[in-house]
Each structure stands twice: as C-alpha cells, then as structure tokens.
Amino acid sequence: xxxxxxxxxxxxxxxxxxxxxAIESLAEREEWPPDLVFKVNLVLEELTLNTMTHGxxxxxxxxxxxxxxxxxxxxxxxxxxxxxFDPLTDAPTPDVDGALGERSVGxxxxxxxxxxxxxxxxxxxxxxNCLTLVTRxxx
Numbered sequence: 001x002x003x004x005x006x007x008x009x010x011x012x013x014x015x016x017x018x019x020x021x022a023i024e025s026l027a028e029r030e031e032w033p034p035d036l037v038f039k040v041n042l043v044l045e046e047l048t049l050n051t052m053t054h055g056x057x058x059x060x061x062x063x064x065x066x067x068x069x070x071x072x073x074x075x076x077x078x079x080x081x082x083x084x085f086d087p088l089t090d091a092p093t094p095d096v097d098g099a100l101g102e103r104s105v106g107x108x109x110x111x112x113x114x115x116x117x118x119x120x121x122x123x124x125x126x127x128x129n130c131l132t133l134v135t136r137x138x139x
Contacts, residue, residue: 003030005067011052011060019044019065030069039116039135040067040074046109047087047131051080073118076133085129086122087113 005026009015020041027037044065051063066077091110114120119134 002071003069007065008062009065010062013049013052016045016048019048023067026067026069036137040076043113043116043133044076046113047078050109051078051082054085071137073134073136078131079128081128084124087131088120088122
C-alpha cells in the first residue's frame with residue numbers, strides 16, 4: 001500500500017472530471033474507505049476550482065497534482081503558476097456563526113479544507129504556488 005499519482009491538467013473546469021476519475025481509480029486499487037475518497041475528491045475539487053477561477057494571471061498554465069498514498073497517510077501536493085496565494089494567510093476568515101443571509105462571500109471552501117485535512121503547508125517556489133496537504137488514514 002504505497003502508490004503515487006501525478007496529474008497535469010489544464011486550467012479548464014472540464015478537467016475536474018479527470019481528477020475525480022484518477023482519484024477513484026487510485027482509491028479502488030488502494031482500497032480506500034468511501035469517506036476518504038469523498039474527502040480527497042472534495043478537497044481537490046475545491047482547491048483546483050479556486051485556482052482556475054481566481055489564480056489566473058498572465059495565462060494560468062497547467063495545474064499539477066500529486067498524491068502519495070502511504071499506509072499511514074495521504075499526502076497531496078497541488079502546484080500551479082497562478083498569482084501568489086497562500087490559503088493559510090491570504091484567504092478571508094469566513095463567518096460561520098452569523099445568519100446565512102448575512103454572511104459575506106468567500107473563505108468557506110478554504111475553511112472546510114483546513115477542517116478536513118490534518119496538515120496544510122504552503123510555499124512559493126520558482127514562480128509556483130505549492131500547497132501540501134496531509135490526511136491521516138483511519139481504520
């Protein structure tokens with residue numbers, strides 16, 4: 001149980017289907033529990049869609065996604081050449097306590113990702129955003 005996946009996708013929303021298919025294939029081979037498959041797909045969709053929607057400047061190129069499936073944890077890396085954005089410090093803090101109609105837009109997706117992952121690290125390297133996420137396997 002230690003497999004790696006590397007995807008390079010374009011910046012079009014239609015590419016999200018390729019991510020889901022690749023994750024589901026890896027999950028089947030590695031026998032991930034359904035809740036782990038759901039969590040990984042949700043996190044990747046949220047972060048990739050944010051990059052596609054908000055990260056473009058001077059032509060967002062490909063987005064690279066790496067998943068390292070080890071026995072104790074999954075490590076996910078997402079890299080892109082979009083505008084610098086550190087979700088740990090740059091994302092707005094969402095109002096999760098206010099009335100739904102009174103909340104400002106923004107930050108809830110990143111908040112959910114933070115809650116779902118055990119670790120998040122960001123760095124800017126060679127003109128690329130590099131986000132590393134870790135989720136420990138359970139049971």
